[in-house]
Amino acid sequence: MSDLLERLRGRGWRMTAQRRVVAEVLDGDHVHLTADEVHARAVSKLPEISRATVYNTLGEMVTLGEVIEVATDGRAKRYDPNAHRPHQHLVCGRCGAIRDVHPAGDPLADLPDTERFGFTISNVEVTYRGVCPSCATTA
Amino acid sequence: MSDLLERLRGRGWRMTAQRRVVAEVLDGDHVHLTADEVHARAVSKLPEISRATVYNTLGEMVTLGEVIEVATDGRAKRYDPNAHRPHQHLVCGRCGAIRDVHPAGDPLADLPDTERFGFTISNVEVTYRGVCPSCATTA
DNA sequence: ATCCTACAATAGACAAAGTCCAAATCAAGC
DNA sequence: GCTTGATTTGGACTTTGTCTATTGTAGGAT
Structure with a gap:
């Protein structure tokens, strides 16, 4: 554990x-x-x-x-604490609940060189925002 | 303007x-x-x-x-203030500089239904983190 | 042009989140 | 069981943001 x-x-x-x-x-x-x-x-x-x-x-x-x-x-x-399994986050805008999620694809590959402004990019954070099922039913 | x-x-x-x-x-x-x-x-x-x-x-x-x-x-x-042109952000971890960037692809499409936990997702935020050119030279 | 009134601005108290420091304590190697 | 350098502590302090009661004002009505 x-x-x-x-x-x-x-x-x-x-x-x-x-x-x-x-x-x-x-x-x-x-x-x-x-x-x-x-x-x-x-x-x-x-x-x-x-x-x-x-x-x-x-x-x-x-x-x-x-x-x-x-x-x-x-x-x-x-x-x-889950630093060794790469993952992103899904956040409920109402109650603030957070889930770990694992999208397909590599967002880093989606950023063309011309859009990098000479930066050395070391990681990408993706945050999906929405409403969770239990908040959705509570109108 | x-x-x-x-x-x-x-x-x-x-x-x-x-x-x-x-x-x-x-x-x-x-x-x-x-x-x-x-x-x-x-x-x-x-x-x-x-x-x-x-x-x-x-x-x-x-x-x-x-x-x-x-x-x-x-x-x-x-x-x-750039709310009407969808874009993401590129952040320098040293000096905090931020640039607007426009990645290809749709990160929302990368999140399978099985990873949505029943959420209704309304938007996605992508933050690229790294070091900007001017901080990189200042070792 | 002036008057009204609902909406907006203000100062300052308050709250939440986090940092910093000098002094006291303690884990771990000897 | 000492010693020592790392760790902990509490409290003051800072930063960021919110709230409220009061005063001011934009813009429509007259």
Whole structure:
């Protein structure tokens, strides 16, 4: 289960109770928590953990490339532990629900050289926006 | 030149000095200012304009569909006046520069039904990330 | 041209999300 | 079990954005 924790340990990451709890809370599929949500859940397992530590830890996991930061709504950033399976996101504009999706095709190939302005492109983020089934029925 | 202003006027938008200034500041190609940047520029044309008014005005322009809100970095939202020419964004991870780009193909068509989870999808946002030429030379 | 009135602008308090720092604590190698 | 450098902590601070009560004004009516 806890792949994330294993990966981090395997990189010689110094292990502390706080880091373990953050990794446990964040691990899983279709998980896209904000820093505050991570903190709230972490507190229930380790009451004295501070907000600063949660922010630090999430930032380190992002730097290590084990977690991806997604900005789906211009509010709080969300953290996606599924960094090793390339995927995109499908977001409900009403309730904010997020699903991981796997489109066919390669969006990078769709961008002609003339449209690259000399940039060295390293990745592409695709966000599909719409309304989820349960919001759709609630008019 | 000021297409944005024209479009707004044409919709019966009540015109005030403040709204005119915001529209003028925001108009153009490859423009992606934050609300505070818009405010700063607006102040230089109309010193007594307030931050709240800039936020209100930008929000209204978004609601009217004349301006698009883009969240490229999880920090401040940026405002893109180019709402009537469908396009995507190319972002430099170092300096934050943003260019409008026009990829070939339709990313929506790339998402199979089985990956739509019953959502009604209304639009797709593609963000290419990389390093711009001038940041690349500055090692 | 002037008057009305609903809509718009303002200042400033407030809130949410995140960063920074100096001091205290602790994991892990010896 | 020490030592030490990495980690955690709490709280102040910053940035970004929202809300509200009050004042101002655009534009139609007269």
